[in-house]
Amino acid sequence: MRTLLPVLLLSVFCALVAWQCEVQQSFAEGERLYKANCANCHMDDGVGLGGLIPPLAGSDYLTTHRDALPCMLRKGLEGPIVVNGKTYNEKMPGIPTLTPIQATNLLNYLNQAWGNQNGLYRLDEVTNAMEKCASFN
Amino acid sequence: MKNILFLALALSVWAACAPSPSGPLPILGERDVVNGDTIYPTIPDFAFVDQDSQVVTNATFAGKIYVVDFFFVHCPTICPKVKANGLRVYQKYKNDARVGMLSHSIDTKNDTVAALKRHAQKLGIEATKWHLVTGDNDAIYGIADNYFSVATVNPDVPGGFDHSGRLILVDQNRHVRSFCDGTDAKEVDRFMLDIDRLLAEQYGKH
Numbered sequence: 001m002r003t004l005l006p007v008l009l010l011s012v013f014c015a016l017v018a019w020q021c022e023v024q025q026s027f028a029e030g031e032r033l034y035k036a037n038c039a040n041c042h043m044d045d046g047v048g049l050g051g052l053i054p055p056l057a058g059s060d061y062l063t064t065h066r067d068a069l070p071c072m073l074r075k076g077l078e079g080p081i082v083v084n085g086k087t088y089n090e091k092m093p094g095i096p097t098l099t100p101i102q103a104t105n106l107l108n109y110l111n112q113a114w115g116n117q118n119g120l121y122r123l124d125e126v127t128n129a130m131e132k133c134a135s136f137n
Numbered sequence: 138m139k140n141i142l143f144l145a146l147a148l149s150v151w152a153a154c155a156p157s158p159s160g161p162l163p164i165l166g167e168r169d170v171v172n173g174d175t176i177y178p179t180i181p182d183f184a185f186v187d188q189d190s191q192v193v194t195n196a197t198f199a200g201k202i203y204v205v206d207f208f209f210v211h212c213p214t215i216c217p218k219v220k221a222n223g224l225r226v227y228q229k230y231k232n233d234a235r236v237g238m239l240s241h242s243i244d245t246k247n248d249t250v251a252a253l254k255r256h257a258q259k260l261g262i263e264a265t266k267w268h269l270v271t272g273d274n275d276a277i278y279g280i281a282d283n284y285f286s287v288a289t290v291n292p293d294v295p296g297g298f299d300h301s302g303r304l305i306l307v308d309q310n311r312h313v314r315s316f317c318d319g320t321d322a323k324e325v326d327r328f329m330l331d332i333d334r335l336l337a338e339q340y341g342k343h
Contacts, residue, residue, distance in 0.1 A: 041217045051259035
């Protein structure tokens with residue numbers, strides 16, 4: 001028993017480290033996807049651009065449209081939207097090749113970057129949303 | 138002796154690489170010498186129409202220095218970043234009548250005066266300070282060369298137009314004096330210092 005306890009503690013510790021690593025890697029992947037696909041318009045710091053491009057940093061839209069976001073990333077968005085009380089009406093292109101794993105990492109980046117503190121997405125939740133989205137074709 | 142040589146070498150390398158934060162900015166481009174006079178490249182005459190339907194010519198910027206770029210409204214790539222950095226320049230020199238700004242649309246078919254007006258309103262900019270212009274397609278693509286900028290139609294790139302996201306600084310004598318990558322905030326910081334240097338050179342210290 002005496003020898004078992006340190007082993008147990010060690011394995012819990014390793015599991016924690018591994019989990020933390022995975023979270024960090026997902027965040028880095030999300031950041032990479034953001035820089036490649038979103039930052040040109042929404043800017044590196046998520047502030048958007050004047051009345052043209054809505055902010056993602058401190059954006060209420062991320063919480064009010066949580067369920068619709070996975071689909072929007074893939075399909076894009078057209079027509080007026082209201083973000084933090086301000087109306088925006090520019091077309092956003094989608095990323096048709098985005099996989100559910102990539103979408104999850106990207107969404108979790110958006111929801112945790114720049115001081116955002118929105119709940120994390122689970123892969124199954126994003127996969128479901130994107131499957132429904134595909135049937136809208 | 139060896140030490141002195143090394144020192145001289147080190148000094149010359151330092152002199153060549155160190156940024157010179159004061160003194161006049163160079164006049165960019167290839168110069169000609171005609172009858173002993175040096176001829177510097179200059180921006181040719183132009184006439185475009187801005188978001189308020191006003192004709193913008195060289196005379197619009199008489200007695201001013203101005204910042205130039207090329208863009209288009211429905212640009213899915215670098216334009217928003219260049220515009221965001223352009224806005225920083227705009228904010229800094231908003232109340233300085235010696236500085237003007239000129240953005241050329243390279244999508245003259247879609248970027249009508251009305252489209253430019255709408256774009257300007259959404260950016261929150263004044264036409265008297267920052268002119269967003271459209272005009273004859275060939276004239277705009279032609280003058281891009283004079284500003285050392287690239288503007289080409291390319292159906293293979295997102296948005297259909299290929300262009301450099303440069304910001305270009307032109308002095309009162311129509312000479313290009315500095316430029317930067319308008320997508321890079323740090324480069325734009327340096328560019329704004331160049332604007333200050335040019336102001337000091339052409340208008341004296343205030």
